[in-house]
Amino acid sequence: MRVRVLDADTGDLRVVLVPKNIALANGLRGGSRVKVVGNSRYVTAWVVVSGEEGEEVLLSKSVSTVLGNPKEIELSTYSVVPSVDYIKKKLKGVKLSEDEIRSIIKDVTSGVLGDAEIAAFVAAQTSVGMDVDEIVSLTRAMVETGNVLRFEEPAHDIHSIGGVPGNSKVSIVAVPIIASAGVFIPKTSSRAITSPAGTADTMEVFAPVSFTEEEVLELAKKVKGFIIWGGTLNLAPADDILIRVEHQLKLDPTSQMVASILSKKLSMSVSNLIIDIPTGREAKVESIEEARNLSSLFVQVGNKLNLSVRCAITYGGQPIGYAIGPALEAREALETLMGNGPMSVKEKAVALAGLVLEVAGVAPRGSGRKVALEIFESGKALQTFLKIVEAMGGNPRVKPEEIPLGRYKAEVKAPIDGYVTGVYNGALSRIAMAAGAPQDKSAGVRLYVKRGHKVKEGQTLLEIYSNSEALLDEALKLVDVLKPITIEGMLLETFPEYL
Amino acid sequence: MRVRVLDADTGDLRVVLVPKNIALANGLRGGSRVKVVGNSRYVTAWVVVSGEEGEEVLLSKSVSTVLGNPKEIELSTYSVVPSVDYIKKKLKGVKLSEDEIRSIIKDVTSGVLGDAEIAAFVAAQTSVGMDVDEIVSLTRAMVETGNVLRFEEPAHDIHSIGGVPGNSKVSIVAVPIIASAGVFIPKTSSRAITSPAGTADTMEVFAPVSFTEEEVLELAKKVKGFIIWGGTLNLAPADDILIRVEHQLKLDPTSQMVASILSKKLSMSVSNLIIDIPTGREAKVESIEEARNLSSLFVQVGNKLNLSVRCAITYGGQPIGYAIGPALEAREALETLMGNGPMSVKEKAVALAGLVLEVAGVAPRGSGRKVALEIFESGKALQTFLKIVEAMGGNPRVKPEEIPLGRYKAEVKAPIDGYVTGVYNGALSRIAMAAGAPQDKSAGVRLYVKRGHKVKEGQTLLEIYSNSEALLDEALKLVDVLKPITIEGMLLETFPEYL
Numbered sequence: 002m003r004v005r006v007l008d009a010d011t012g013d014l015r016v017v018l019v020p021k022n023i024a025l026a027n028g029l030r031g032g033s034r035v036k037v038v039g040n041s042r043y044v045t046a047w048v049v050v051s052g053e054e055g056e057e058v059l060l061s062k063s064v065s066t067v068l069g070n071p072k073e074i075e076l077s078t079y080s081v082v083p084s085v086d087y088i089k090k091k092l093k094g095v096k097l098s099e100d101e102i103r104s105i106i107k108d109v110t111s112g113v114l115g116d117a118e119i120a121a122f123v124a125a126q127t128s129v130g131m132d133v134d135e136i137v138s139l140t141r142a143m144v145e146t147g148n149v150l151r152f153e154e155p156a157h158d159i160h161s162i163g164g165v166p167g168n169s170k171v172s173i174v175a176v177p178i179i180a181s182a183g184v185f186i187p188k189t190s191s192r193a194i195t196s197p198a199g200t201a202d203t204m205e206v207f208a209p210v211s212f213t214e215e216e217v218l219e220l221a222k223k224v225k226g227f228i229i230w231g232g233t234l235n236l237a238p239a240d241d242i243l244i245r246v247e248h249q250l251k252l253d254p255t256s257q258m259v260a261s262i263l264s265k266k267l268s269m270s271v272s273n274l275i276i277d278i279p280t281g282r283e284a285k286v287e288s289i290e291e292a293r294n295l296s297s298l299f300v301q302v303g304n305k306l307n308l309s310v311r312c313a314i315t316y317g318g319q320p321i322g323y324a325i326g327p328a329l330e331a332r333e334a335l336e337t338l339m340g341n342g343p344m345s346v347k348e349k350a351v352a353l354a355g356l357v358l359e360v361a362g363v364a365p366r367g368s369g370r371k372v373a374l375e376i377f378e379s380g381k382a383l384q385t386f387l388k389i390v391e392a393m394g395g396n397p398r399v400k401p402e403e404i405p406l407g408r409y410k411a412e413v414k415a416p417i418d419g420y421v422t423g424v425y426n427g428a429l430s431r432i433a434m435a436a437g438a439p440q441d442k443s444a445g446v447r448l449y450v451k452r453g454h455k456v457k458e459g460q461t462l463l464e465i466y467s468n469s470e471a472l473l474d475e476a477l478k479l480v481d482v483l484k485p486i487t488i489e490g491m492l493l494e495t496f497p498e499y500l
Numbered sequence: 501m502r503v504r505v506l507d508a509d510t511g512d513l514r515v516v517l518v519p520k521n522i523a524l525a526n527g528l529r530g531g532s533r534v535k536v537v538g539n540s541r542y543v544t545a546w547v548v549v550s551g552e553e554g555e556e557v558l559l560s561k562s563v564s565t566v567l568g569n570p571k572e573i574e575l576s577t578y579s580v581v582p583s584v585d586y587i588k589k590k591l592k593g594v595k596l597s598e599d600e601i602r603s604i605i606k607d608v609t610s611g612v613l614g615d616a617e618i619a620a621f622v623a624a625q626t627s628v629g630m631d632v633d634e635i636v637s638l639t640r641a642m643v644e645t646g647n648v649l650r651f652e653e654p655a656h657d658i659h660s661i662g663g664v665p666g667n668s669k670v671s672i673v674a675v676p677i678i679a680s681a682g683v684f685i686p687k688t689s690s691r692a693i694t695s696p697a698g699t700a701d702t703m704e705v706f707a708p709v710s711f712t713e714e715e716v717l718e719l720a721k722k723v724k725g726f727i728i729w730g731g732t733l734n735l736a737p738a739d740d741i742l743i744r745v746e747h748q749l750k751l752d753p754t755s756q757m758v759a760s761i762l763s764k765k766l767s768m769s770v771s772n773l774i775i776d777i778p779t780g781r782e783a784k785v786e787s788i789e790e791a792r793n794l795s796s797l798f799v800q801v802g803n804k805l806n807l808s809v810r811c812a813i814t815y816g817g818q819p820i821g822y823a824i825g826p827a828l829e830a831r832e833a834l835e836t837l838m839g840n841g842p843m844s845v846k847e848k849a850v851a852l853a854g855l856v857l858e859v860a861g862v863a864p865r866g867s868g869r870k871v872a873l874e875i876f877e878s879g880k881a882l883q884t885f886l887k888i889v890e891a892m893g894g895n896p897r898v899k900p901e902e903i904p905l906g907r908y909k910a911e912v913k914a915p916i917d918g919y920v921t922g923v924y925n926g927a928l929s930r931i932a933m934a935a936g937a938p939q940d941k942s943a944g945v946r947l948y949v950k951r952g953h954k955v956k957e958g959q960t961l962l963e964i965y966s967n968s969e970a971l972l973d974e975a976l977k978l979v980d981v982l983k984p985i986t987i988e989g990m991l992l993e994t995f996p997e998y999l
Binding site: 009010013018030051052088093094115118129 | 523531548
């Protein structure tokens with residue numbers, strides 16, 4: 002059948018608009034799902050039957066792009082989809098084989114399984130869970146169904162499981178320390194899904210982060226480290242589809258998280274990986290026991306896939322540093338590299354970089370932090386960072402104060418004298434997002450206090466930046482509702498209560 | 501915003517096509533979901549942004565119909581949907597409150613929850629399950645979100661949980677027996693979802709089965725019983741949506757099945773219900789213990805909803821009677837009412853009708869079957885059935901042999917002399933469906949043998965009917981693959997095996 006591209010934006014929704022004569026001849030009903038084959042690839046789409054006759058099937062861009070913009074296609078209906086039975090099996094509590102998991106992931110990637118089936122798979126992982134073997138199979142299947150980049154030297158990486166605002170800048174400080182020691186770190190990162198800034202969003206303030214495979218291989222010849230967005234490289238593409246459904250359902254099952262992180266890293270041929278597990282109130286992991294269990298799981302799954310994994314359990318009970326949102330975090334990262342940043346950001350970056358230097362064999366066991374700190378304090382990490390920015394096509398003469406922030410600003414002040422008793426991750430993330438982050442890179446929250454600080458009435462607790470007055474108002478309203486910072490006065494109570 | 505109806509068939513898929521200028525002004529992205537409000541009702545739909553500008557939003561028929569064909573609508577994006585959190589809670593194993601379940605069902609009905617969220621809810625019921633309180637809440641919520649018909653006299657009903665081919669004709673024989681005794685039985689039934697014939701499909705061979713609420717109330721004044729399709733009456737509409745997703749996922753969790761059946765009956769103001777639980781190999785329920793547990797669950801949930809329920813555990817290890825498919829089953833039902841049908845169909849119908857006569861108080865306890873049999877053998881049930889057919893707009897002079905069967909017919913013969921050792925439900929259903937049932941009413945399978953029968957080589961085991969030669973071929977291929985009937989020779993083995 003001849004095709005044209007539909008002149009409409011359907012986003013991720015995959016649609017084929019079929020003239021009614023073609024629909025009739027092929028037994029296609031409106032609202033059914035159909036297999037669209039073109040250029041030897043295939044994808045599943047929803048059928049809309051046009052009220053008019055015609056000779057061409059119209060493909061939404063989302064369909065045409067996946068098939069490599071074919072000139073002709075075939076449409077066929079689905080009969081038996083075995084992966085649906087495997088999802089059912091998992092829901093009933095049965096362990097799945099490697100072949101069964103591969104079948105599910107293939108069908109997720111090709112679009113044979115729709116949102117309902119994918120949701121059931123995510124639900125099964127939430128309620129039933131998966132054991133180490135199953136997570137290994139899941140990770141392997143996700144790698145196999147995507148692209149794998151191969152480099153000339155062993156690749157190392159650091160990755161945070163996320164969940165704590167302000168964390169995106171840590172990698173931006175750590176990667177150049179590692180690269181300065183001659184250790185190769187081709188870091189791919191994600192954009193924010195449910196947070197105000199992913200590492201890719203923050204790095205993009207300095208330089209472009211979207212590269213083709215060829216460009217990435219070129220980049221690897223010029224610099225020992227870089228921070229790019231993984232989204233254009235077709236690495237473990239099932240992951241992006243699963244994450245979209247997880248986000249819609251507000252689910253984040255452990256098995257899928259582990260497979261998601263490890264599959265992306267294996268797709269970049271990483272052989273040594275340090276995983277940061279921020280732990281504390283309102284982080285993804287709230288207790289140290291949970292963090293230890295998760296660490297053990299990462300290490301076991303990694304080992305079975307020839308990926309050496311070491312986990313770092315870090316404090317995640319309040320934001321990392323003082324800046325939340327891409328531009329604010331970019332400023333803070335650069336200030337840190339220049340020696341003027343918060344101690345907590347420097348410490349975390351140096352500690353994680355040190356662990357990489359140890360596993361890479363360039364620092365003796367137990368002295369990684371010391372070696373990383375020396376590199377940091379010598380100014381080499383800053384130099385390396387600016388070289389990375391230049392190699393990626395950014396401005397190597399960037400100054401922190403030149404990074405633009407939102408045009409509109411609001412301040413939130415302390416209502417009383419007292420001590421800061423809480424600085425809340427969830428509330429601060431939502432406020433920064435309400436102000437426009439991460440789409441508006443210059444939106445976000447700058448904190449002036451952390452837990453334990455002493456404050457005076459009227460002192461600034463935080464600033465909110467936005468390029469929209471309306472969004473700034475929304476964010477301020479959320480401050481009232483969510484109370485992102487709590488302060489307790491010196492006088493806690495009197496006895497008797499009243500005189 | 502002004503609207504028009506989109507000249508295209510999207511089936512159940514809900515789409516709004518928004519001109520790009522309107523999308524821009526309202527911040528709507530292609531592929532996102534939007535709340536469409538019109539005529540004080542609302543529904544969720546997928547956004548497609550047109551490549552052209554315009555002043556009107558185009559609604560798919562599926563959207564326009566639900567909103568009662570509005571002239572103007574408002575579009576708004578969703579923010580927080582609490583029911584998503586409740587589904588997550590259930591997946592994590594927590595019992596849900598009545599309010600939480602009501603919130604989920606409301607959002608299912610209005611379309612706020614999409615296929616992914618509904619799939620997760622069905623998955624949670626499969627893997628975690630629900631207790632009696634939760635099923636009561638689920639049933640109540642499903643009734644509340646739909647229409648309830650009220651009659652002038654107490655309503656009784658019989659309902660089979662299904663799963664056995666050939667079962668759709670049993671109600672057609674039982675309902676007129678019950679109505680002949682003066683007991684009111686306003687039976688609503690479903691069309692086949694995963695089987696070759698639903699009771700509504702088979703009844704439709706005799707008369708129209710789609711009626712408005714007013715027509716149903718009129719019908720109830722003319723006849724004591726009828727068999728209609730529930731689909732046009734907006735009874736527990738959440739059920740239809742949930743069933744569609746269950747079917748897609750091939751899941752059928754017990755809690756949803758119980759709520760589904762009871763909610764439809766409560767929506768018809770039924771106060772006494774007999775539930776048929778066919779039990780045996782390849783039926784929905786395979787063991788007597790399972791059947792007893794399910795019976796107890798139905799009774800407990802029913803009691804909490806003021807619905808008196810009695811369950812009949814019946815033999816379901818092979819098809820009921822000899823006919824599978826709407827027209828074949830209609831013929832067999834009519835033959836049975838005329839006294840020329842298989843003993844098994846008559847026995848099952850008489851037994852179920854007898855239970856209704858007992859709970860309705862028109863037969864003393866223990867003598868329901870006897871009273872039902874007398875009515876059946878007197879010919880009253882046949883007369884009543886033909887009156888029902890006439891009241892529903894069908895032909896009261898219908899003859900079994902005049903009911904048209906498929907133009908093409910194939911016979912399957914016994915390959916050897918021997919005994920029939922297996923007649924398989926699943927295989928026979930799939931063969932009848934491959935031949936075109938239930939869409940092609942005259943397609944199906946006629947059996948000539950049941951388990952235990954003695955057969956001679958070359959004797960006909962079954963006939964397949966279809967209106968399409970291609971489909972008949974498909975069905976015959978399935979016979980080879982699925983082996984719906986097994987025959988074992990008289991000589992089972994020799995010793996020694998070879999001479």
